[in-house]
Amino acid sequence: MLLDDALRGVPLVAAAGGAVVDVGSGGGTPGIPLAASLPDRQVTLLEAERRKCRFLERWTEELPNLHVVWGRAEEQPLEQYGVALAKALAEPVVAAEWCLPLVASGGRVVLWVGPSAEPERVARAAERVGGELAESPPGFLVLAKTAPTPAGFPRRPGIARKRPLA
Numbered sequence: 001m002l003l004d005d006a007l008r009g010v011p012l013v014a015a016a017g018g019a020v021v022d023v024g025s026g027g028g029t030p031g032i033p034l035a036a037s038l039p040d041r042q043v044t045l046l047e048a049e050r051r052k053c054r055f056l057e058r059w060t061e062e063l064p065n066l067h068v069v070w071g072r073a074e075e076q077p078l079e080q081y082g083v084a085l086a087k088a089l090a091e092p093v094v095a096a097e098w099c100l101p102l103v104a105s106g107g108r109v110v111l112w113v114g115p116s117a118e119p120e121r122v123a124r125a126a127e128r129v130g131g132e133l134a135e136s137p138p139g140f141l142v143l144a145k146t147a148p149t150p151a152g153f154p155r156r157p158g159i160a161r162k163r164p165l166a
């Protein structure tokens with residue numbers, strides 16, 4: 001079930017090029033199943049909690065295209081990836097703000113979302129961070145990175161939740 005949910009993202013990741021980052025990977029989903037399904041793509045699991053990173057690192061022995069980075073999305077080098085993924089990271093407006101600076105222009109952000117997600121709000125937030133809402137299948141919001149990350153982003157840790165962009 002969890003695996004199926006992660007693998008629903010395969011066509012969306014396959015449609016966009018470049019290295020992939022799973023932001024707030026937690027126990028490793030969706031990044032680990034996607035790394036196993038797409039062995040030609042480099043997949044980084046970015047996770048803020050060190051304890052979780054230690055667990056995730058065990059998987060790098062099995063999957064040579066898998067990497068683990070301990071850190072927060074807001075504190076990473078900008079625009080290093082082609083695709084950023086987030087599942088249950090934060091509310092979609094916040095996840096969009098954290099993920100868009102990580103991808104280069106032309107890249108994609110793929111958010112796994114529930115039925116309560118508000119696409120218009122996410123679209124408004126994305127526009128503030130160089131992105132726009134793209135065609136998205138049910139259960140996802142896909143954002144296209146259409147412009148470089150504007151000055152002032154990423155905002156300091158904690159600000160995105162405290163003062164959402166939309």
Ligand SMILES: C[S@@+](CC[C@H](N)C(=O)[O-])C[C@H]1O[C@@H](n2cnc3c(N)ncnc32)[C@H](O)[C@@H]1O
Pocket residue numbers: 023024025026027028029030046047048049052071072073074086087088089098
């Ligand atoms: C609810 S878990 C979801 C884990 C996994 N993606 C899933 O779907 O099961 C959210 C994870 O995001 C991590 N996290 C929260 N804020 C983060 C941030 N700003 N940067 C990186 N990781 C973050 C948390 O430590 C936690 O492991």
